Amino acid sequence: MPGSFHSSANETSSTYNPGEFCIDEYRPIRVVVIGAGFSGITAGIRFPQKIPKVDLTIYEKSAGVGGTWFNNRYPGLACDIPAHCYQLTFEEKRDWSAFYAPGSEIREYLQGIVDKYKLMRYIKLRHEMVQAKYDEPSGKWHLRIRRPNPETGEIEEIEDVADVLVTAFGSLTRWRLPDIEGINDYKGELHHSAGFDPLDKTWQEVADGWSDKKVGVIGVGSSALQLVPALQPRVSKLVNYVRGQTWLAVPFAANTFANLLGRDPGAAEDFTFTEEERERFRTDPEFYKKFRYTLETEINSLHSSTLQGTPMQEMGRELFRKNMEKKLAKKPEILKTLLPDFPVACRRLTPGPGYLEALCEDNVDFVSTPIKRFTEKGIELADGTQHDLDVVFCATGYDTSFQMPFDIIGRNGVKLNDKWNPHPVHYLSVCVEDFPNMFMSLGPNSGVGSGSLLALIEFEILYACQAVAKMQRERLKSMEIKAEAQRDYDQYLENYFPKSVYAAKCRSWYKAGKEEGRIVGLWPGSTLHALKSLEHPRWEDYNYEPLDPVENRMYWLGDGQTYAEKTLTGDRAWYLAEEYIDRPPVPSDSS
CATH class of the missing domain: 3.50.50.60 (FAD/NAD(P)-binding domain)
Incomplete structure (x- = not known):
């Protein structure tokens, strides 16, 4: 295994030929x-x-x-x-x-x-x-x-x-279809969410052709949470097959969003920017900068919610429970199935705008009975129930x-x-x-x-x-x-995550799709912690x-000059360029 360069005291007086290149002649x-x-x-x-x-x-x-x-x-x-x-x-x-x-x-x-x-x-x-x-x-x-x-x-x-x-x-x-018996026997239209290709159309144009179709969505991860509300108004019948539980967050920074734009925070959720708002972003750089900086500051203030037992974790749990309870009031039986017993953020947390509302629509069924197999016409459940489906989306994730x-x-x-x-x-x-x-x-x-x-x-x-x-x-x-160094970092990983919510029992891509085990998907700390690291x-x-067959570790110093000096070309006072000057702050009279 190669190590650090070395030289002995006896070698310092030996003959040494500096490299015939400039220090910056890269x-x-x-x-x-x-x-x-x-x-x-x-x-x-x-x-x-x-x-x-x-x-x-x-x-x-x-x-x-x-x-x-x-x-x-x-x-x-x-x-x-x-x-x-x-x-x-x-x-x-x-x-x-x-x-x-x-x-x-x-x-x-x-x-x-x-x-x-x-x-x-x-x-x-x-x-x-x-x-x-x-x-x-x-x-x-x-x-x-x-x-x-x-x-x-x-x-x-x-x-x-x-x-x-x-x-x-x-x-x-690297997406993959789920390992469900009979999936190759299904004669309808089958898609993995990551494999769906509308070719030369938009997804809206394709989905509008399903107005008389019965569509199934398998999963309750971030893709499924977007698929269901997008498809619900465009299809005759939608069935969401859900194996596990998940937290639905309130939309991230929703109040900040409303306050910065001068909207009523209590108004119905509408996250589309008006043309006037977009024009203000385009023409008012200070407003744009404040909007972006404030949002970034807020999302970088949430790390304590990922630690077990913190006030922010408990506050989030209560806030999200009430939000889910409110939005599922029309179909409270869904809440009993969907509401997790694991901490908030144990699985990837997403607001899923419109998902809970879509579940409450009359043309949507929420099915938690396990899937037994695919049939030629659709899906058969573990209790023998048969569902005929024209289109099935498998929002079942990736190989992580x-x-x-x-x-x-x-x-x-x-x-x-x-x-x-x-x-x-x-x-x-x-x-x-x-x-x-x-x-x-x-x-x-x-x-x-x-x-x-x-x-x-x-x-x-x-x-x-x-x-x-x-x-x-x-x-x-x-x-x-x-x-x-790798061993020590691995030890840090092993000893950081037990105090986090990610270590709780829940199936997540953070754990390579398992309920328990090694956290392989997440940085051991906050984003700001990662940047500083x-x-x-x-x-x-x-x-x-x-690179060179020379033992002297200082061989890279070359011939004692820079390329600009050697060739009398380029900038030979580059250290005076503004980007090189580190201007120290001057204390004010009051400091």
């Missing part, structure tokens, strides 16, 4: 990113910005950018946190149509960023990673990618080599085990899937022992129970940028997290190998 470095969702798009912006002479390629298996927002197009798809809190820090969008933005607008937002920064020069669509293997002698990643041949369209495999590999494909990408669909092979032939069995082990969600020069965004334990996920994505990508900058600047062949990397937690 070597070209090749970075390959897997995935073009929020993480990959952020990487496409930050790596060229932060790393000189970077050779960047982003491989995306789908036919478009956006990741889960490109692949998900089911009826009712929308952001389940305020849209103003679901955008990159440096890319404002001032014309969201609604507080909970529809999926189509988020796709447009992402495509707009790709276009603005001209990222398609780096992105290769319909390129699916087949294998990534680390080559120890060269310190490079050897990649195999499956793609359609540009001329013939036939599927072929190509090879690539990278100095650094960045995984940016997230955990909520962090078992990769392709082999990532590290040092000494270690496979990541083997390393992550029975559960993922890693360091700060960004890297793994035995996998040098590999960094992750939205890897294990990257989700957030409250706060801004996109801020965390940005900081994970910036962490990877800092690591690559260090490799390039200091002429490193490899950097790899130390086993003891990632902001300043602990380089002492890594082992390094030098």
Whole structure:
């Protein structure tokens, strides 16, 4: 195992030839990113910005950018946190149509960023990673990618080599149909929520063709909570099959939303922005900034609600119970089945606007009897009841085990899937022992129970940028997290979560779809805690190998000059540029 550079006292007087390069005459470095969702798009912006002479390629298996927002197009798809809190820090969008933005607008937002920064020069669509293997002698990643041949369209495999590999494909990408007997016998229209494709239509146009149809929705997770209210007014009959229990939150920051816009907080819920409000966002930057900053502050103030027994947890439990009780007054029997006995936020918490109201409509049935099997015409329940259905949506989630669909092979032939069995082990969600020069965004334990996920994505990508900058600047062949650092972080994970609500007994993707066990989906702390943890990397937690066959650790200092001096080109007073000057505050007379 490589370690830190070393030299003895006897070597200090030996002959040493400094490198024949300037300290900032950086070597070209090749970075390959897997995935073009929020993480990959952020990487496409930050790596060229932060790393000189970077050779960047982003491989995306789908036919478009956006990741889960490109692949998900089911009826009712929308952001389940305020849209103003679901955008990159440096890319404002001032014309969201609604507080909970529809999926189509988020796709447009992402495509707009790709276009603005001209990222398609780096992105290769319909390129699916087949294998990534680390080559120890060269310190490079050897990649195999499956793609359609540009001329013939036939599927072929190509090879690539990278100095650094960045995984940016997230955990909520690999959907699967539920393991229910007879599912292949069903003759009606069957969809997984993540696999629904309206082709050249909108989901509304497709759903409007179901006005005389009987439709089933299996599940009570975030997708089902959006599907049910979207479909209910458009279909003849809707049946929601619910296996478990869940908390329905009051809409996040609803009072703040109303107060900032000058609306009546007690009025009926309407989270669509008026044209006047959108115009104010567009033309009044101070108002927009205050709106966004206030919302972000509020969602970053909820962390204590995720800890067992706190006043905020108990207050949330009472508030949500009363809200569910009120909205299900027409069908109180649903409340008895749906209301959980586990803490608020044990499962992913979502407000699900309109879901409870939809359940109370006359054309909706709420069914908690377990499903026995699919039939040719529909679904048979465990008690023998038969339901004929024309369309069935399985809103049954994703494979969240962090078992990769392709082999990532590290040092000494270690496979990541083997390393992550029975559960993922890693360091700060960004890297793994035995996998040098590999960094992750939205890897294990990257989700957030409250706060801004996109801020965390940005900081994970910036962490990877800092690591690559260090490799390039200091002429490193490899950097790899130390086993003891990974062990200590794993111990932190194990001992943080027992005090949280996530450790309670409830089935959740936070626990890889299990009721009990290891928390693999969430950061062990608040979002702000994650940002502070990632902001300043602990380089002492890594082992390094030098690129050059020189033992002197200071070889990277080169020939004693910078490139601008050597060539008499470029900025030779860069330290006077405004972005470099750290202007200290001047004390006032009263301080």
